[in-house]
Amino acid sequence: MGEPVLLESLREIADAWSMKLGEELPGGGLACRVEATTADGGEVVLKLWPPWAWDADELSALHAWGGCRAPAVLRVDEEAGIVLLERIRPGTPAADADPSDVAEVLRSLHIAPPDGLPSLEAVMRRRLEQAAGRVTAPRLEWAR
Secondary structure, rough: OOOHHHHHHHHHHHHOOEEEEEEEEOOOOEEEEEEEEEOOOEEEEEEOOEEEHOHHHHHHHHHHOOOOOOOOOOEEEEEOEEEEEEEOOOOOOHHHHHHHHHHHHHHHHHHOOOOOOOOHHHHHHHHHHHHHHOOHHHHHHHOO
């Protein structure tokens, strides 16, 4: 998905969902994550996947966690590949966090996987295979 198409998709969904877009957030793997503000002032994150990388498995995991130590799913447009997520503050990246804090979050996220959910290894292998030739080499290398 080229940048002009991406920006237009984000603008359309922001208008339709009555939100104001902010800055692109770091991370997100192969998806684009943008901070946004709802009409009532709520802080949220729009996550937009390229059409070839829509991730129903990630969405299933987020629903299974139910907003406990992971962002709550507020709204989904599967056709557009967009998910509206609760904004978590301070939102410290795992690479910048204290290892004991990361371990605590991982322990709290450990639940029985929903039926049919593939392993994380299988998901990542599939995503990287799908991305080859579709994203820039630096983005793909970063995702690896």
